[in-house]
Amino acid sequence: MTNNWSVFVLEYAYSHEPWVGLVKGMEKDGMVDLPYSFVLATKGDRRILVDAGFMKTGSEEEFPRKFQVKQWISPLRMLAEMDVRPEDITDIVVTHAHFDHMGAIGEFPDAHIHIQKTELLTWYEAIALPRRFSHLTRIIDPDTLRAALNASIQHRVTLIDGDRDHILPGIHVRLAAGHTAGQQIVIIDTEKGAHVISGDCIYTRRQLTGHDNNGVYVPLNNATGTVWDQLKSIDRLNDAIDGDQSRLVILHDVDRWKGRPVVAEVEGYRVVQIV
Numbered sequence: 388m389t390n391n392w393s394v395f396v397l398e399y400a401y402s403h404e405p406w407v408g409l410v411k412g413m414e415k416d417g418m419v420d421l422p423y424s425f426v427l428a429t430k431g432d433r434r435i436l437v438d439a440g441f442m443k444t445g446s447e448e449e450f451p452r453k454f455q456v457k458q459w460i461s462p463l464r465m466l467a468e469m470d471v472r473p474e475d476i477t478d479i480v481v482t483h484a485h486f487d488h489m490g491a492i493g494e495f496p497d498a499h500i501h502i503q504k505t506e507l508l509t510w511y512e513a514i515a516l517p518r519r520f521s522h523l524t525r526i527i528d529p530d531t532l533r534a535a536l537n538a539s540i541q542h543r544v545t546l547i548d549g550d551r552d553h554i555l556p557g558i559h560v561r562l563a564a565g566h567t568a569g570q571q572i573v574i575i576d577t578e579k580g581a582h583v584i585s586g587d588c589i590y591t592r593r594q595l596t597g598h599d600n601n602g603v604y605v606p607l608n609n610a611t612g613t614v615w616d617q618l619k620s621i622d623r624l625n626d627a628i629d630g631d632q633s634r635l636v637i638l639h640d641v642d643r644w645k646g647r648p649v650v651a652e653v654e655g656y657r658v659v660q661i662v
C-alpha cells in the first residue's frame with residue numbers, strides 16, 4: 388500500500404484580534420478574523436489528526452474569552468460531518484501544546500499522541516513555576532496537561548526527540564522551536580508530494596516572503612522562544628516545502644485555504660480538502 392494520505396483542514400473557531408498581537412511589523416494592518424483549524428488525514432481505513440482543536444469544558448472555558456475567540460463549533464461536530472467518530476482516530480500528531488491545538492485530546496479515548504519530548508516536558512516545568520512566571524503559560528490550559536498525563540499513564544503517548552521520519556507510514560516531523568520550546572511541523576506524504584503543516588511557525592505567508600515581499604523572514608509577537616529559533620524554524624519550514632507554497636498548510640490561514648475544494652460546511656465552518 389502506498390503512503391499517500393488524503394489531507395483535510397477542518398475549521399472550528401474564529402477570533403477577532405489585532406494582527407500586531409500575532410506578527411511583528413503589522414502595526415498598520417488593523418484587525419484580523421483569524422480561523423482556527425486542525426487536520427484530518429485519511430488513508431484507507433486509517434484516520435489520524437494533526438492537532439485536535441479545543442472543547443469548552445472545565446478550565447478551557449475561560450480561554451476563548453481571554454483570546455477573543457468569538458465563534459466556535461465543536462471539533463467533534465466537524466469530524467462527524469466527515470463521518471469520523473472520536474474512537475475512529477488512531478493517532479494525533481500534536482504540533483504544540485497551546486489550548487487551541489491540543490485542548491481536545493482527551494475526547495479521543497483510543498488515540499496515540501505524538502508530541503516532542505521538549506514540548507510536553509517544558510510545559511510541565513513552566514506550569515510548576517511560581518505564579519509570577521505565568522505569562523509563559525498564558526496559552527496553556529492546565530486540563531490539557533492533565534489529559535496528556537492521563538494518556539501517558541495509559542501508554543498512549545510517544546515523546547519524540549527531534550526530527551523523525553515515518554512516525555507513522557508517510558508521516559514525518561521536524562522540530563521547529565520558537566513559538567514554543569518544542570513545536571514540531573508535520574510532513575504528510577500525498578500523491579501530490581509532501582505537504583507540510585505549519586503549526587504556529589507562521590500565521591501568514593508574509594512571514595515567509597517578508598513584508599512587501601522583501602524576502603526577509605518575519606518573527607511572531609506571541610512566542611515564548613527566541614526570534615533566532617523562530618527564524619531558523621521558518622527556514623526549516625521553507626526547506627520542508629522545498630520553496631513550493633502550494634505544499635504549505637497554515638493552520639490559522641486567513642485566506643481559508645483558497646483555491647482548494649470545500650467538501651463540507653456546517654454553520655459557515657468549512658472542511659477544505661488540501662489533497
Ligand SMILES: [Zn+2]
Pocket residue numbers: 483485566587
Ligand atoms: Zn500556538
